[in-house]
Amino acid sequence: VLQATRPTAVNLGWALARLRGVWRAACSRGAAPRDIASLLREAADRLHREDTAMCRRIGEAGLALVPRGATILTHCNTGVLATGGIGTALGVVYTAHAMGRAVRVIATETRPLRQGARLTAWELSRAGVPVNVIADSAAASLMAQGEVDLVVTGADRIAANGDTANKIGTYMLAVLADAHRIPFYVAAPMSTFDPSLPDGAGIPIERRDPAELDAAPGVEARNPAFDMTPARLIGAIITDRGVLRAPYAEAIDAVMGEHADGPRA
Amino acid sequence: VLQATRPTAVNLGWALARLRGVWRAACSRGAAPRDIASLLREAADRLHREDTAMCRRIGEAGLALVPRGATILTHCNTGVLATGGIGTALGVVYTAHAMGRAVRVIATETRPLRQGARLTAWELSRAGVPVNVIADSAAASLMAQGEVDLVVTGADRIAANGDTANKIGTYMLAVLADAHRIPFYVAAPMSTFDPSLPDGAGIPIERRDPAELDAAPGVEARNPAFDMTPARLIGAIITDRGVLRAPYAEAIDAVMGEHADGPRA
Numbered sequence: 001v002l003q004a005t006r007p008t009a010v011n012l013g014w015a016l017a018r019l020r021g022v023w024r025a026a027c028s029r030g031a032a033p034r035d036i037a038s039l040l041r042e043a044a045d046r047l048h049r050e051d052t053a054m055c056r057r058i059g060e061a062g063l064a065l066v067p068r069g070a071t072i073l074t075h076c077n078t079g080v081l082a083t084g085g086i087g088t089a090l091g092v093v094y095t096a097h098a099m100g101r102a103v104r105v106i107a108t109e110t111r112p113l114r115q116g117a118r119l120t121a122w123e124l125s126r127a128g129v130p131v132n133v134i135a136d137s138a139a140a141s142l143m144a145q146g147e148v149d150l151v152v153t154g155a156d157r158i159a160a161n162g163d164t165a166n167k168i169g170t171y172m173l174a175v176l177a178d179a180h181r182i183p184f185y186v187a188a189p190m191s192t193f194d195p196s197l198p199d200g201a202g203i204p205i206e207r208r209d210p211a212e213l214d215a216a217p218g219v220e221a222r223n224p225a226f227d228m229t230p231a232r233l234i235g236a237i238i239t240d241r242g243v244l245r246a247p248y249a250e251a252i253d254a255v256m257g258e259h260a261d262g263p264r265a
Numbered sequence: 266v267l268q269a270t271r272p273t274a275v276n277l278g279w280a281l282a283r284l285r286g287v288w289r290a291a292c293s294r295g296a297a298p299r300d301i302a303s304l305l306r307e308a309a310d311r312l313h314r315e316d317t318a319m320c321r322r323i324g325e326a327g328l329a330l331v332p333r334g335a336t337i338l339t340h341c342n343t344g345v346l347a348t349g350g351i352g353t354a355l356g357v358v359y360t361a362h363a364m365g366r367a368v369r370v371i372a373t374e375t376r377p378l379r380q381g382a383r384l385t386a387w388e389l390s391r392a393g394v395p396v397n398v399i400a401d402s403a404a405a406s407l408m409a410q411g412e413v414d415l416v417v418t419g420a421d422r423i424a425a426n427g428d429t430a431n432k433i434g435t436y437m438l439a440v441l442a443d444a445h446r447i448p449f450y451v452a453a454p455m456s457t458f459d460p461s462l463p464d465g466a467g468i469p470i471e472r473r474d475p476a477e478l479d480a481a482p483g484v485e486a487r488n489p490a491f492d493m494t495p496a497r498l499i500g501a502i503i504t505d506r507g508v509l510r511a512p513y514a515e516a517i518d519a520v521m522g523e524h525a526d527g528p529r530a
Contacts, residue, residue, distance in 0.1 A: 169402025216386040
């Protein structure tokens with residue numbers, strides 16, 4: 001049931017598989033239900049601690065890509081409200097802020113669920129990071145006016161060649177950044193990589209309730225919740241194992257191969 | 266007061282100037298207030314009839330650009346709810362529909378005021394034109410999937426070189442259409458042209474109430490209501506005097522010169 005809630009993202013399935021492994025091992029040892037629950041709780045706490053450390057490492061890795069005084073455009077929410085730590089794309093922002101880089105953020109509203117306007121704006125402003133919200137459709141003109149220095153987004157699933165599925169609108173930002181010669185980066189932990197998929201064509205794109213778009217009565221909305229950004233539009237992938245650059249197939253293979261026991265294990 | 270409500274659009278100012286001309290001429294003849302009111306009413310009715318005819322001519326001119334079975338992406342509202350007739354960009358859609366071209370429409374939601382989801386979707390569906398609403402940020406991925414055959418938008422003001430100011434997000438669509446090699450057209454009456462401006466840099470961009478974006482408490486939104494699309498991204502401008510193609514400075518000059526008494530006079 002939990003896994004079916006997020007067909008596009010792969011981290012949740014990865015975390016559930018880890019907990020299922022703990023549960024099966026305990027069952028096969030004939031552990032008592034109370035002990036199994038306790039083992040699962042320990043495994044979940046360990047996941048949480050790892051997630052916190054992973055966010056910190058993503059933030060540190062991304063620092064090299066953030067010039068002093070940069071205005072960073074980001075999409076959706078990828079911060080303390082979305083992860084166990086300081087976040088992925090927002091982890092980069094928080095780390096740059098903490099290091100005195102004097103960054104500013106432009107948060108896209110992120111229709112239809114408005115995670116940028118509601119969540120990203122809230123947590124950045126609470127942390128003292130200067131932030132403005134814009135309509136998703138205003139990103140292009142701000143780029144044309146030279147008001148965006150770089151774009152950093154999160155990822156829901158990254159294929160073996162670097163193709164990245166993320167919140168609807170991410171591909172839009174990648175195309176626009178490319179047209180305006182603005183760096184476009186993805187920030188994500190290794191658990192977001194899905195080496196079983198050669199490219200993004202195989203990533204299922206969840207379609208959500210058309211009612212989220214509140215169209216005029218009798219009119220059907222189309223509401224894909226994610227889109228796919230091809231690797232060629234991604235300037236770098238900022239991971240908890242460092243900054244990956246194209247060609248991504250080799251770069252991803254190299255960092256995943258270093259850890260033969262699987263992602264972040 | 267009326268004119269100050271729309272700093273970016275130029276049609277309203279043009280229509281008000283025409284009515285002011287009627288008023289001044291009547292005043293200088295010493296006409297009675299009741300007669301002045303009646304003359305203004307007549308002039309306004311004439312404007313309305315002209316607007317209806319102008320929409321029809323835009324629709325007819327645009328027909329040549331709409332292949333049978335085309336899926337047309339449009340932005341904001343430019344139809345019967347926005348003009349005195351069948352509309353500008355939607356005038357093209359309605360005409361193609363009436364001529365049996367079997368067109369379909371994708372209407373962008375158009376944040377923040379949602380004219381696409383509320384108005385365009387309503388009037389197209391009422392007229393029997395198949396229409397789907399999408400989030401503004403979903404246009405890019407639909408283009409990548411080959412689901413958009415052409416983009417047609419309206420215009421609030423067109424400079425002498427063809428640079429066009431229109432609802433925020435129009436420039437986004439023009440850049441995305443260019444990146445996906447999809448034709449991008451603007452539909453507008455001659456009264457939308459402002460030959461006094463050599464290019465789009467001089468068009469004032471209205472900034473509306475940040476509250477329209479409903480950001481988290483304490484966070485400032487930036488809410489430009491329009492953006493500027495450079496002429497080089499516009500495949501054609503569909504007008505009531507025919508379809509204009511680049512180089513626009515010459516094309517605009519030629520059609521405006523044909524009518525030495527001014528736009529649509």
